[in-house]
Structure formats: structure tokens, C-alpha cells
Amino acid sequence: MMDAALTLTGITKTYPGVRALDDVSVSVERGKVHAVLGENGAGKSTLVGIAAGSVVPDSGTIGLGGEQFARIQPRAARERGLAIVYQIPALAPSLTVLDAVLLLLPESKRPKRRGAGEWLTRHFEKLGLRIDPAATISSLSLREAHLIEIAAALASEPSVLVLDEPTEALGPEETRWLFDRIEELLAQDVAIVYITHRIPEVVEIATDLTVLRDGKVVGRGVVADYTEDQIVELIVGRSLETTFPDKAANAPEDEPLLEVLELSGPGFSNISLSLLPGQIIGLAGVEGNGQREFLRALGGHGSTSGRMLVRGEEVSLRNPRSTTRAGVAFLPGDRIGKAMFGKMSVRENVMAPSIDEAMPTGFADRRREYRMTREAVDGLAVKTPTLETPVMALSGGSQQKVLLARARLGNPRVLLVEDPTQGVDAGARVEIYAFLRALADSGVAVVVLSTDAVELEGLCDRVIVFSRGQVQATLTGTDVTERAITGAAVLSTTGSVRTVDAVPSRKRRIPPALRGEVQAGVLVFLTIALGIATTFVSSAFVSPLNISQLLAGASVIILVGLAQLLVVMTGGIDLSVGSVIALSTVVISFFGQGGPGYFALGVALTIAVGLGVGLVNGLLVTRLSLPPVIATLVTSIAIVGVAQVLRPSPGGSATGDIMTAIGTTIGGVPLVLVVAVVVSVLIWFIIQRTGLGRGFRAAGSDPVKANRMGVSVPRMRLYAALAAGVLAALAGLVLYTRTGIGDANTGQALTLTSVTAIVIAGASIFGGSGSAIAVAAAGLLLQTITNALSYLGLSLSWQYWLQGAFVLIAAVIPMIARYRRRAREIE
Incomplete structure (x- = not known):
């Protein structure tokens, strides 16, 4: 215990109907690899989640960094030297690689934002990784996400590193790379917790082990004291006389069930093979050599040339429906x-x-x-x-x-299985192997892709090894051995072990951080084009008075759009912003008849009202767990009621001096628009350049992963609700500068307008992304549409037609972009 870097003592955790952990204690020593083993559901991930702070224990203590905790927050665990790599990478999809890594790092290890890009590039180069820091997490494969999370953990210079199934998504090359990194950490006296289903890996790198079964410790000790079979018996609780079922010989006169003739596609070329009924063939090779793309192509997932025949009949590979109708079933690894x-x-x-x-x-x-x-x-x-x-x-x-x-x-006639036992415990593996062999014995042809050479040896009648998109070797009968499979793969990729080339850097035409600005440019162009067209019809459109009114009106939409953006970005929606605007105009109307000081007091009170509404919304969502739609609908109704009580009818006209003061212009531009633009730039900076902005995007992108990254999702949502209330109150103040009167019925339609603005601005309604600058441009466009209608001689209904058209276009453009991106990936 004196050398323990991490201790978990008497940990108990109960979920409804399940006791996940029952008085579990584990001590992890410095400079050693401690394997935590067990079947799925044994409690391994729950245990490390408690150590990392993403799971709260019912009882027990956590010893980390020389301190004892009853529970610990993810960020506090990171600051005390614990880094964790989850089985499913805890990377919020909408973040860039750079933002994700920065968010994962403890504050004390985080570089300044200005030079962070160059720092991360150097870090990746040092590790032998070629990854684009500007790529978004959602565009990466599972393997790539794993490597990024590992790289982030290494950058944190941990005293304790937790690896939860780290090699499940990695090929042999990346696995060797990871083991080299582990050796370097052990030399630095780092303690490593290693969770895996792969017993050979435990024997190779681990010093100590703890075995869990049904939430209890059933074995612990030194790895060298156990054989592989003994470890498996501890895990499953029974003796496994055999792992793989007996292979069945095929009659030589059988006609091929599956034939592939000179098939080529992205990542592979000129592949031919035949498969008899009842055979299981395996696809092997270093990851990234075309075998995965080949298997998916057989299932109709990819652009190919060449032919595939099932029972002598040619099958179209243009889409999965065609292959399914022909009796080909494809089971992808990403379940x-x-x-x-x-x-x-x-x-x-x-x-x-x-x-x-x-x-x-x-x-x-x-x-x-x-x-x-x-x-x-x-x-x-x-x-x-x-x-x-x-x-x-x-x-x-x-x-x-x-x-x-x-x-x-x-x-099915043909079953294609990608990584059949990825993330599967030892006992379930035996059952899956037996099922696949029984299916083959019934006459089905089975094709298995696996990165586990032992699995291929025990299960397959024939193994095809890929290299650089072509068949490197075909092994049959007694030649199907782990040594032969690994040897054929390694000999074809000499010199590539030290650098993980499977993760290419991505060339992006538009960096993710600038996509909103590009969208803003498009919206500004449309606004100018509409303005020019309207001017040709009526030159009065560009009169100073009309332009001033247009810009002042746009500032209202900009502010309410920004309010909605922050809430939507964190994964919610605010139906109360229009009501807050109405209440704000009512509140400030009681102060419009006094002097400047009295009016300033009213402004402060109005902002306080908006802040209060935001607080209520935030607490309803975060503390009472009400859906944002319900929570903000309730507050919206209540706010309208309060406004109606305060102002049963419009009233409270502002004095001429007040209206003159708040209608000030700078170079013909209303001061309120300047304020709205400044607020937009400030929010853009916060979203794109600060830790708070990264937290907003992570919380809305994937709350579970954000929590594991150390982001307090409830806090982010509370902050967004508070900011939305203040911004909606500011929008109400700006609206009052235009009307000069308090009206409980005004501003209600601006809730829908705010949603329209963020959709046109390209923000995701599912959360995680959005640009404040684009919202400002969208607000200007929407107000221009409304203002131009009378000059174009069109009815008010055209406002809704045009807004609807822009919303439709804004929804279709991302779909086209995704289609083009997929087409480029196929090419």
C-alpha cells in the first residue's frame, strides 16, 4: 500500500435491481501494470468509472494523489494525475481534435490556446501519429478516436493511467505502438490499470491482476503465478475444455456458394476468391490494408468494380438492399x-x-x-x-x-462478420464461436474479419492475409496458425511498426472553426443581393430612415437568436425567449418617464428579470430534470401571465429625451446594432476560444462523453439558460427603443424567429455546434426580408414563405455536404 498510486477500498455500487460492485478493493502500485479482468457485466468499467469520477459509489473510498475521497469529480481526478482511456472513446463528436485534447488535459498541463495547434502537432509527431488537429471527432473512425484519447492521456503526464479495453479497436501495429508507450510509462514509475478480454495481452504486459465476477473479487495475485487457462477459469467460473469448436471438412465436389471475381474498390484491388458451403474463411492483415473495405464491399457498402456471384447468380454490390435480397448478411463491428x-x-x-x-x-x-x-x-x-x-x-x-x-x-446464404468478438468476454466468445461453426455446418458460408490471429486460427478453415489492398497469402488446413497469419502480415509491412500510418492527416477545405463564418458570408451576400433587388424596385428602400429602422430591428433578432443559440448548443431549446422580451418591454416601460438615472435603474431591473427567468429555466432542467421544451413552455406561460398583470393594456410611453438618447446612431448605424454585433463577437470568442465554449459544445454534442471528459453538463446548461435570459432581456430593451411603449403581447413571435435564425445560421438543432457571427448575419437577413416586402409590393405571407425556403435550404446544404464527403471517402 505504501507504493500504491491508486487505491479503491470497500467500493460498493448498486443500480436498480443490480449490485454492480460489492465491497471491492484494489490497490495499484507505481511502475506496474495491474490487470482488472472479468466478463462483461462483472463490474470492471463501473470500478474504473468510480476511480475516474464519472460514476458515484454508494460506499467506499478512493485514494489518489495522497488524498482520500468518498467520491471524486472527473476534473479533480485528472488534476491529481489520473488519466483514463475508455472502451468507447469519451470524445464529444462536435469538437475538433484540438479542442477535445485540450478539454481532456488537466488545467496544469494545458497549453495556451494561441500555440496549442503547433503543440499538438508536435505531440502527435513525437508519438508517431499523423492526425489533423483541425479534424472533427465525428469524422474519425473508432480506431482514430482511440488513438487520440491515448495521445491525450499521455500528454497529461499521468501518475495513474487507466486503459479500458484499449486494443479492441486497434490492429496489431497500433497495439504494438501502445505497448511501447506503456513500457516508457513504466520506466517513469507510472501505475497502469489495464482492462482487457485478451488474456495473451495480460500475460505479456501485466504484473498483477484482480478478477471480478458478478461485482465481487474472485481472484487476485501476480500474473506469473497463473496460466492462461487458469485466468480464463477465474473469469468465467468454470473450466473451458475447449475454446473453439471442431472444424468440419467440406466435400471436394461441392459447388462454390460465394464467388468473387477481380473485385476492386477503395483500399483494395483485383481480389478473387471462392467459398464453399459450410466453410469459414478469415480476413487478416495489418489494419488499413484493405481487408475491412473488402468485407464491407461484399455487403454492398462501397463503390466497386468486378463481380460477385452467389450460387452462380451475379449480385449487384451497389447497395446493401441488393446483397440482402441475394442472401448476404453483413454484421458490422460498430454494433x-x-x-x-x-x-x-x-x-x-x-x-x-x-x-x-x-x-x-x-x-x-x-x-x-x-x-x-x-x-x-x-x-x-x-x-x-x-x-x-x-x-x-x-x-x-x-x-x-x-x-x-x-x-x-x-x-442467410452468406454471413459476413466484422470483429465478431470485439468487446466480448471470454465466456461469450466460446458461445459465439460455437454459433458460427453451427451456422456453417448448416450450409452457410461465413466470412470473418478479425485482428486476433489466435481467433482466426481456431475458427477458420482458410485465412486470406491482405497487404496494401491485395492478397498477400492464402493459408489453408494445417497452415492456418497464429504464427503464419502474423508472419504473413508483418513481413508485408516491414518498417511500419514504429509509426502509426493508419491515421492519415485530413486535408480540409474549410476548418471547422471557420465554417460558421463562411455561412455568415453567404448570408450577408444574400442580404446584399436582396437589398439591391429591392432598391431597383423602390429607391426609398435605401433611405437613411429605412436603413436605420432595418438595422435597429435586426439587432432585436440578433440578440434573441444568440439567446436561443446558447441553449440549443448545450442540447436544449428555450421557448420562453419571446415571453421574456415581452416582459422586458413591460418592466422598462415603468421607468421611461423619469430621468436618465431612473431609466438606468429600470435597465438594471430588466436584466435582473431576464437573469431570474434564466435561473428558473436552468434549475428546472438541471435540478428537476424536466425536458427543456416542457420547462421553458411552463415558464413562458407564467411570464406572459405576469406581463399581462403588470400591463393589462399597452402603456408606459417613454419621454422624448429617453427615446432620443436610446436611439443614438454612430455614423448612421444605430447604437443598438453596434451593441448586438459586439455581443455576437464576444459570444463567438467564448464559444471558439475558451474552455467554457468547449464545455458548451461538448455538453450539447454528447452529455455522457462530456461528463467523462470532465465537463459539468448541468453547469453548462445552467450557464446557457442564464445567458439566454439576459440576452432575451436585452432584446426586449432594444425592442422598447423602437416602440417606446410596454406591451405584454409584443415579442411573442420572436421565439419562432430565434429558432429560424439559428437554423439558417447552420447551427445543429441537436446541439454541439453553431456560430454567433452566423446568427448575427441571419438576423440581418431575416429583418431585411421583412422590411423589403412592402417595397416589393408583396403581402406579409411572403415573409413566412421566404423564411421557410431559407430554412429548407439550410437543412438541405448539410445533407449535400455529407453526401459529397462520403463520395470523396469512397473515391
């Missing part, structure tokens, strides 16, 4: 991201591709669905409370079994 409906039930996931069979009359037949689902999962030992349990709540092994059950229900 939740690409194969399953995470929030839907086990039954719904199993039945998804067989819905027509389940409803032959066109109406739901729940009894038939249950019968078919039970038949599909029979013998697979799916661990689920009921068939209505959301599939996301299951362990990785059970999720994979649900996918296999879905495939079996479809009676």
Missing part, C-alpha cells in the same frame, strides 16, 4: 453505431429485417414477433431481463448475440 437501434428493445432489433414476415397481413402481430424472436435467440444465451429491454442496456457479448440472432432469422 450500436451502425447495426443496432440502441434505444429499441431486443425484440425490435432482432425483428428489424424480418418485419414483413412478422406482419404478413400488414398489422402488428406481437405474439408472432415474440415466437420468432425466441426462436432466433434460442441457444445463444442472451443475457437480458426481458425481450423488451433496450439493447443498449445489454453487455457487448449479448449485443453481438442479438445481431447473430437477427442474421439467423433471415436464413
Whole structure:
């Protein structure tokens, strides 16, 4: 214990109906690798989540950095030297690589923003990684995200490094790279917690081990005192006489079930092979050599040339529907991201591709669905409370079994499986291997892609090793060995172990941080074009008075748009901004008849009212966990009621002196517009250049990952609600400068206008992104549309037609961009 860098003592954690951890104690010593092992659901990830601060224990203590804690926050854990790499990378999708790394670093290790890009580039180069710091996390593969999180952990110079299934998404090359980094850390006396299902990795790098089963410690000690079989027996609680089922010999006279003739596509070229019924063939090679792209192409996911035949009939590879109709089933490795409906039930996931069979009359037949689902999962030992349990709540092994059950229900001729045991515990692996062999014995041809050479040796009748997009070697019979598979792969990529070239730097035409500014430029261009067209119809449009009114009106939309942007960016929506504007005009109207000092007091009170409304909204969302739509709708109704009580009818006209003062212009530009633009620039700077802005974007992009990154999501949402209330109050003050009267019915339509402004500005309504500068440009465009209608001789209905058209265009443009990006990836 004296040399312990991390101690977890008496940790207990209970979820509804499940005791995840029961009085678990672990001590991790400096300069050693401590493996924490167990099947999925044993409590490993919960234990390290408690150490990292993302999970709160019911009881027990955490010893870190010489201090003892009953619970610890993620940011505090990082500051005390703990870095963690999660099984599913905790990187908010909307952030850039640079922002994500900066957010992951403890404050004491974080470089200044100005030189952070060059610092990160040098750090990546030092580690042998070629990654574009300006790339967005959402554009990266799972492997790339893992490498970035590992690099961020290394940059934090940790005293304790927790690695949760770090090699599941990595190929042999990246795994070797990671082990080299681990050796360097051990030489620096760093303590490492290593969680994995790969027992050979434990034997290779770990010194100590702790084995969990059903939330309890069932074994601990020195790794050298155990054999691999003994470790597996501790994990699963029973003896495994055999891991892989016996292979079956095919009759030589069998006709090929699957034939691939000179198939070429992105990452591979001129591949030919044939597969007999009942055979299992494996695809191997160093990651990034085309085998993954080849497998996906067989499933209809990619642009290809060449031919594929099933039972002698040619199959179109243009889309997955064509291959599915031909009896080819593809199970991707990214189960939740690409194969399953995470929030839907086990039954719904199993039945998804067989819905027509389940409803032959066109109406739901729940009894038939249950019968078919039970038949599909029979013998697979799916661990689920009921068939209505959301599939996301299951362990990785059970999720994979649900996918296999879905495939079996479809009676496939050919089954393509990508990483069948990724994130799957030892016991479930045996069951999956048995299932695949039984499926092959029934006459199905199975193609398996795996980065585990031992898995390929034990399961496959034939293994095809890829190198640089072509077949390097074909191994059959007794030649299918781990040594032969690894040797063929390594010999074809000599000299590439030390540099992880599988992560290319991305050339981006527009850096993510500047996309909003490009959108703003487009909106300004449209505004100018509309202004010029209107001027040709009526030159009065450009009169000083009209331009002044237009700009003052735009400032209202800009401020209310900014209010909505901050809330939407953090993953919510504010339906109360229009009501806050109405209440603000009412409150300030009681101060419009006095002197400047009295009016200034009214301004302060109005802002305080907006702040109060924001506080109420924020607390309803963060403390009472009300959905933002419900919370802000409730406050909106209440605010309108208060405004009606204060001003049953419009009144409270401002004096001429007050109206003159607040209507001040600078070079013909209303002072209120200058204020709105300054506020826009300030918010843009906060969003793009500060830790608070990174927290806003992370919270809205993915709250769970943001929390693991050390972001307090409730705090971010509370701050956004407070800022929205203040900005809406400012918008109400600006509106009062135009009307000079308090009216409880004014400003209500601005809630919809605020949503329109952020959509046109290119902000994601799902949270995580948006540009304050683009919102300012959108506000100017929307007010120009409204102002120009009378000069163009058009009715007010055209305002809604034009706004709707712009919203539609704003929604379609990202879709086109995504399509073009995918097309470039295929090329």
C-alpha cells in the first residue's frame, strides 16, 4: 500500500435491481501494470468509472494523489494525475481534435490556446501519429478516436493511467505502438490499470491482476503465478475444455456458394476468391490494408468494380438492399453505431429485417414477433431481463448475440462478420464461436474479419492475409496458425511498426472553426443581393430612415437568436425567449418617464428579470430534470401571465429625451446594432476560444462523453439558460427603443424567429455546434426580408414563405455536404 498510486477500498455500487460492485478493493502500485479482468457485466468499467469520477459509489473510498475521497469529480481526478482511456472513446463528436485534447488535459498541463495547434502537432509527431488537429471527432473512425484519447492521456503526464479495453479497436501495429508507450510509462514509475478480454495481452504486459465476477473479487495475485487457462477459469467460473469448436471438412465436389471475381474498390484491388458451403474463411492483415473495405464491399457498402456471384447468380454490390435480397448478411463491428437501434428493445432489433414476415397481413402481430424472436435467440444465451429491454442496456457479448440472432432469422446464404468478438468476454466468445461453426455446418458460408490471429486460427478453415489492398497469402488446413497469419502480415509491412500510418492527416477545405463564418458570408451576400433587388424596385428602400429602422430591428433578432443559440448548443431549446422580451418591454416601460438615472435603474431591473427567468429555466432542467421544451413552455406561460398583470393594456410611453438618447446612431448605424454585433463577437470568442465554449459544445454534442471528459453538463446548461435570459432581456430593451411603449403581447413571435435564425445560421438543432457571427448575419437577413416586402409590393405571407425556403435550404446544404464527403471517402 505504501507504493500504491491508486487505491479503491470497500467500493460498493448498486443500480436498480443490480449490485454492480460489492465491497471491492484494489490497490495499484507505481511502475506496474495491474490487470482488472472479468466478463462483461462483472463490474470492471463501473470500478474504473468510480476511480475516474464519472460514476458515484454508494460506499467506499478512493485514494489518489495522497488524498482520500468518498467520491471524486472527473476534473479533480485528472488534476491529481489520473488519466483514463475508455472502451468507447469519451470524445464529444462536435469538437475538433484540438479542442477535445485540450478539454481532456488537466488545467496544469494545458497549453495556451494561441500555440496549442503547433503543440499538438508536435505531440502527435513525437508519438508517431499523423492526425489533423483541425479534424472533427465525428469524422474519425473508432480506431482514430482511440488513438487520440491515448495521445491525450499521455500528454497529461499521468501518475495513474487507466486503459479500458484499449486494443479492441486497434490492429496489431497500433497495439504494438501502445505497448511501447506503456513500457516508457513504466520506466517513469507510472501505475497502469489495464482492462482487457485478451488474456495473451495480460500475460505479456501485466504484473498483477484482480478478477471480478458478478461485482465481487474472485481472484487476485501476480500474473506469473497463473496460466492462461487458469485466468480464463477465474473469469468465467468454470473450466473451458475447449475454446473453439471442431472444424468440419467440406466435400471436394461441392459447388462454390460465394464467388468473387477481380473485385476492386477503395483500399483494395483485383481480389478473387471462392467459398464453399459450410466453410469459414478469415480476413487478416495489418489494419488499413484493405481487408475491412473488402468485407464491407461484399455487403454492398462501397463503390466497386468486378463481380460477385452467389450460387452462380451475379449480385449487384451497389447497395446493401441488393446483397440482402441475394442472401448476404453483413454484421458490422460498430454494433450500436451502425447495426443496432440502441434505444429499441431486443425484440425490435432482432425483428428489424424480418418485419414483413412478422406482419404478413400488414398489422402488428406481437405474439408472432415474440415466437420468432425466441426462436432466433434460442441457444445463444442472451443475457437480458426481458425481450423488451433496450439493447443498449445489454453487455457487448449479448449485443453481438442479438445481431447473430437477427442474421439467423433471415436464413442467410452468406454471413459476413466484422470483429465478431470485439468487446466480448471470454465466456461469450466460446458461445459465439460455437454459433458460427453451427451456422456453417448448416450450409452457410461465413466470412470473418478479425485482428486476433489466435481467433482466426481456431475458427477458420482458410485465412486470406491482405497487404496494401491485395492478397498477400492464402493459408489453408494445417497452415492456418497464429504464427503464419502474423508472419504473413508483418513481413508485408516491414518498417511500419514504429509509426502509426493508419491515421492519415485530413486535408480540409474549410476548418471547422471557420465554417460558421463562411455561412455568415453567404448570408450577408444574400442580404446584399436582396437589398439591391429591392432598391431597383423602390429607391426609398435605401433611405437613411429605412436603413436605420432595418438595422435597429435586426439587432432585436440578433440578440434573441444568440439567446436561443446558447441553449440549443448545450442540447436544449428555450421557448420562453419571446415571453421574456415581452416582459422586458413591460418592466422598462415603468421607468421611461423619469430621468436618465431612473431609466438606468429600470435597465438594471430588466436584466435582473431576464437573469431570474434564466435561473428558473436552468434549475428546472438541471435540478428537476424536466425536458427543456416542457420547462421553458411552463415558464413562458407564467411570464406572459405576469406581463399581462403588470400591463393589462399597452402603456408606459417613454419621454422624448429617453427615446432620443436610446436611439443614438454612430455614423448612421444605430447604437443598438453596434451593441448586438459586439455581443455576437464576444459570444463567438467564448464559444471558439475558451474552455467554457468547449464545455458548451461538448455538453450539447454528447452529455455522457462530456461528463467523462470532465465537463459539468448541468453547469453548462445552467450557464446557457442564464445567458439566454439576459440576452432575451436585452432584446426586449432594444425592442422598447423602437416602440417606446410596454406591451405584454409584443415579442411573442420572436421565439419562432430565434429558432429560424439559428437554423439558417447552420447551427445543429441537436446541439454541439453553431456560430454567433452566423446568427448575427441571419438576423440581418431575416429583418431585411421583412422590411423589403412592402417595397416589393408583396403581402406579409411572403415573409413566412421566404423564411421557410431559407430554412429548407439550410437543412438541405448539410445533407449535400455529407453526401459529397462520403463520395470523396469512397473515391
